[in-house]
Amino acid sequence: MSRAVGDLVRVVAPGRVNLIGDHTDYTGGLALPMAIDLGTTIEGVVQADRVMLRSVDQAEPADLALSIDDPAVLEPSWARYVGGVVHELRPPFGVSGTVRTTVPIGSGLSSSASLELAVALALGFEGAPLALAELTQRAEQVASGVPCGIMDQLASAAGVEGHALLMNFTTMHVEPVPVPADATIVVIHSGQERALAGTAYGERRAACETAAAHIGPLLDATAESVAAIEDPMIRRRARHVVTENQRVRDFVAAFRAGDLATAGRIMAASHASLRDDFEVSTGPLDALVTRLLGTPGVHGARLTGAGFGGCVVALTEPGALTEGWTVHASAGAHAVPV
Numbered sequence: 001m002s003r004a005v006g007d008l009v010r011v012v013a014p015g016r017v018n019l020i021g022d023h024t025d026y027t028g029g030l031a032l033p034m035a036i037d038l039g040t041t042i043e044g045v046v047q048a049d050r051v052m053l054r055s056v057d058q059a060e061p062a063d064l065a066l067s068i069d070d071p072a073v074l075e076p077s078w079a080r081y082v083g084g085v086v087h088e089l090r091p092p093f094g095v096s097g098t099v100r101t102t103v104p105i106g107s108g109l110s111s112s113a114s115l116e117l118a119v120a121l122a123l124g125f126e127g128a129p130l131a132l133a134e135l136t137q138r139a140e141q142v143a144s145g146v147p148c149g150i151m152d153q154l155a156s157a158a159g160v161e162g163h164a165l166l167m168n169f170t171t172m173h174v175e176p177v178p179v180p181a182d183a184t185i186v187v188i189h190s191g192q193e194r195a196l197a198g199t200a201y202g203e204r205r206a207a208c209e210t211a212a213a214h215i216g217p218l219l220d221a222t223a224e225s226v227a228a229i230e231d232p233m234i235r236r237r238a239r240h241v242v243t244e245n246q247r248v249r250d251f252v253a254a255f256r257a258g259d260l261a262t263a264g265r266i267m268a269a270s271h272a273s274l275r276d277d278f279e280v281s282t283g284p285l286d287a288l289v290t291r292l293l294g295t296p297g298v299h300g301a302r303l304t305g306a307g308f309g310g311c312v313v314a315l316t317e318p319g320a321l322t323e324g325w326t327v328h329a330s331a332g333a334h335a336v337p338v
């Protein structure tokens with residue numbers, strides 16, 4: 001679709017919650033996130049050669065030219081995500097307008113991914129969901145300096161209403177899996193802001209790469225080959241990834257069978273593995289998961305996303321919890337006709 005200066009633009013991009021499969025995406029593994037009904041909207045007008053976005057949540061606007069060398073140094077800091085997209089997309093036109101989000105910022109629900117996808121669409125990106133996710137993943141990496149995987153951006157791009165998304169990060173295949181009608185998904189903040197997770201995230205990724213250099217792709221690895229890794233830290237990291245991939249498969253089977261009790265037990269096992277083997281949980285996240293697992297009507301709970309603070313996701317009977325955000329699986333990022 002051709003665009004011209006003065007055209008109106010309206011786009012929306014959802015955040016995501018990951019039901020199971022954390023710290024697997026950058027190892028070519030499996031995950032089951034879903035796009036949620038909390039998202040970022042941009043309403044604006046096409047401009048010749050600037051991007052000028054105001055956010056209702058930020059004091060300073062993101063105001064930048066279309067040619068930028070290093071998005072990571074832009075101020076205010078939220079402009080880095082906007083700049084990252086401009087840097088990767090190199091759009092022929094700019095945009096001015098307003099950003100609004102219902103995604104809690106910096107909580108592990110991919111507020112930054114939803115902003116990146118909204119900016120890319122507002123700047124006229126056209127293409128398949130995977131191409132949008134690849135572009136915005138690169139934008140996140142140049143903006144934040146964190147070597148993140150593609151799960152968050154792909155969930156926001158490929159969302160399907162009423163469905164979670166089974167992702168295989170070796171084949172990049174995405175298979176929608178219906179969310180059972182009696183499954184309620186609640187996201188609860190631990191009260192702990194996510195600490196600067198960048199360094200620890202990079203270390204986890206490097207440990208997985210070391211493991212794969214020893215035993216081959218972790219998606220194909222067996223428990224025996226993991227047990228043979230000599231370094232105890234590398235062995236624990238690999239054990240998390242290999243067992244987490246199997247938990248994704250088992251969770252999907254339970255979801256398809258409508259067996260929410262089993263799905264919930266698998267979530268609790270995932271949290272324990274993220275806590276003990278991958279070491280990305282925290283005291284507040286553990287305490288919240290323990291409390292939720294002891295609450296009637298809660299099938300399961302686990303930290304969601306990178307960890308180091310932020311949110312927990314719980315699978316519950318309808319009405320079991322009165323706290324947090326009850327989220328529903330939503331469509332992916334898209335332009336809205338104006």
Ligand code: GLA
Pocket residue numbers: 021022023024025026148149150151152305306307
């Ligand atoms: C962050 C990253 C994702 C993924 C998760 C952990 O959200 O952006 O790519 O690695 O952590 O599953």
